[in-house]
Amino acid sequence: MFSQEVYWQRRKQLHKLIKGGLLLFPGNEESAMNYRANTYHFRQDSTFLYFFGLNQPGLAAICDLDSGEDILYGDDLTIEDIVWEGEKPGMREKANSIGVEIIRGASAFGNDVKAAIKSGRAVQILPPYRGDGVIRLAEVFGSAVEKVNSFVSEDFIKAVVTLRSVKDQYEVKEIEKAVDVSYIMHTTAMKMGFPGNYERELAGAIEGIALSHGGPVSFPVILSMDGQILHNHNHDNELVEGRMVITDAGAESSMGYAGDITRTFPVGGKFSTRQKDIYQIVLDANMNAIKNCAPGVRNLDLHLGASKVIAGGLKDLGLLKGNVDEIVAAGAHALFFPHGLGHMMGLDVHDMEGLGENYVGYNDTIKRSDQFGLAYLRLGRELEPGFVITIEPGIYFIPTLIDIWKKENKHAAFINYSKVEEYIDFGGVRIEDDILITDSGYKVLGTPIPKTVDEVEKTMNG
Numbered sequence: 001m002f003s004q005e006v007y008w009q010r011r012k013q014l015h016k017l018i019k020g021g022l023l024l025f026p027g028n029e030e031s032a033m034n035y036r037a038n039t040y041h042f043r044q045d046s047t048f049l050y051f052f053g054l055n056q057p058g059l060a061a062i063c064d065l066d067s068g069e070d071i072l073y074g075d076d077l078t079i080e081d082i083v084w085e086g087e088k089p090g091m092r093e094k095a096n097s098i099g100v101e102i103i104r105g106a107s108a109f110g111n112d113v114k115a116a117i118k119s120g121r122a123v124q125i126l127p128p129y130r131g132d133g134v135i136r137l138a139e140v141f142g143s144a145v146e147k148v149n150s151f152v153s154e155d156f157i158k159a160v161v162t163l164r165s166v167k168d169q170y171e172v173k174e175i176e177k178a179v180d181v182s183y184i185m186h187t188t189a190m191k192m193g194f195p196g197n198y199e200r201e202l203a204g205a206i207e208g209i210a211l212s213h214g215g216p217v218s219f220p221v222i223l224s225m226d227g228q229i230l231h232n233h234n235h236d237n238e239l240v241e242g243r244m245v246i247t248d249a250g251a252e253s254s255m256g257y258a259g260d261i262t263r264t265f266p267v268g269g270k271f272s273t274r275q276k277d278i279y280q281i282v283l284d285a286n287m288n289a290i291k292n293c294a295p296g297v298r299n300l301d302l303h304l305g306a307s308k309v310i311a312g313g314l315k316d317l318g319l320l321k322g323n324v325d326e327i328v329a330a331g332a333h334a335l336f337f338p339h340g341l342g343h344m345m346g347l348d349v350h351d352m353e354g355l356g357e358n359y360v361g362y363n364d365t366i367k368r369s370d371q372f373g374l375a376y377l378r379l380g381r382e383l384e385p386g387f388v389i390t391i392e393p394g395i396y397f398i399p400t401l402i403d404i405w406k407k408e409n410k411h412a413a414f415i416n417y418s419k420v421e422e423y424i425d426f427g428g429v430r431i432e433d434d435i436l437i438t439d440s441g442y443k444v445l446g447t448p449i450p451k452t453v454d455e456v457e458k459t460m461n462g
């Protein structure tokens, strides 16, 4: 955990940003897998972690904006808990560790909220995202489950987004720890990338690396020769020569901060000419976008810049035709690059996505596009010092999408469909790094992970 001062200061900032009422922070509870006592890995709510730092179930908190008090709710362990789960710090010790003076029992949370509602005070929540959390809040509010969202506060969301968007030096250190573990994960996957191995062996090995370094993975491992499926969690293929493997995976630090890295390598450790051609275009797009990272730059423009590198490269290979600016303006390149360049990263791998993507990535001047591909850009707004973002361009050959567009003759002025058909079984390439925006530019976080053709081949064969 960070020092109590860090959490105390964060809450102090929050108190300054919103006027009046109660801010509720229901921590997450254990989540049952197949029966109540057999639970998934516990994951605390990220906003609770940010302001209250305690990574255990059974907790809730309130910031009372009128009195200026912060209150932590929870119970000390029973002897039964201690027998089954061991000794843990008591509530007073927990509260001290985060600079909270007032503690109350878990059941007082509902009573305090009910009393506040009864006396007409503004009770504000962030959007709940777990079913059990919604039910719990409905009980506390004495409302129907469908009415819980009426307590969601835009002011609360915006204040949290303002604070969590800018990472301090301690948070950046945590993210770097996660990326450093991700380095081991990715170089391990590369070294295992030979015919006869199964995707699941690579996926299992790298997930184990994350666990052995103290955190789980920051999201379910994406690892497949079928990299054209953007979020492919299926790991059943046996690796075969001639295919490429996309590994999109990261560790979570023991304090909950994410790493999120993607590398693509050729099965067998040697790029063919065709693989190298496509890979180099994606690498150019990745490196060009990173080079242009700086405060004041709109991520939307980085995305469009990467799209132009991709369109230009595919034009040189004969898959696209016409003017590159016009190709990108029309969205024809999205046949091959149908997702956004990247997203914010922090305590969530898609940081704060649960609060509403548009609050995080867009604002009054930069609105989300509804064009296919560009519409998936999670972050369009201007970058600021302290933002941590991913840069993750890709090129994919998605047979069903190609089929549909071809039948519709979509963007036929720009797409050379007969040439595209030659790549139909190619799969995909994505290359992703985690970037801190600094006062003067950017920093690529963590130990550099092999990325050029030469570096990848050397790692695989070394």
Ligand code: GLY
Residues within 6 Å of the ligand: 219, 248, 249, 260, 261, 343
């Ligand atoms: N790396 C997974 C994602 O960005 O969705």
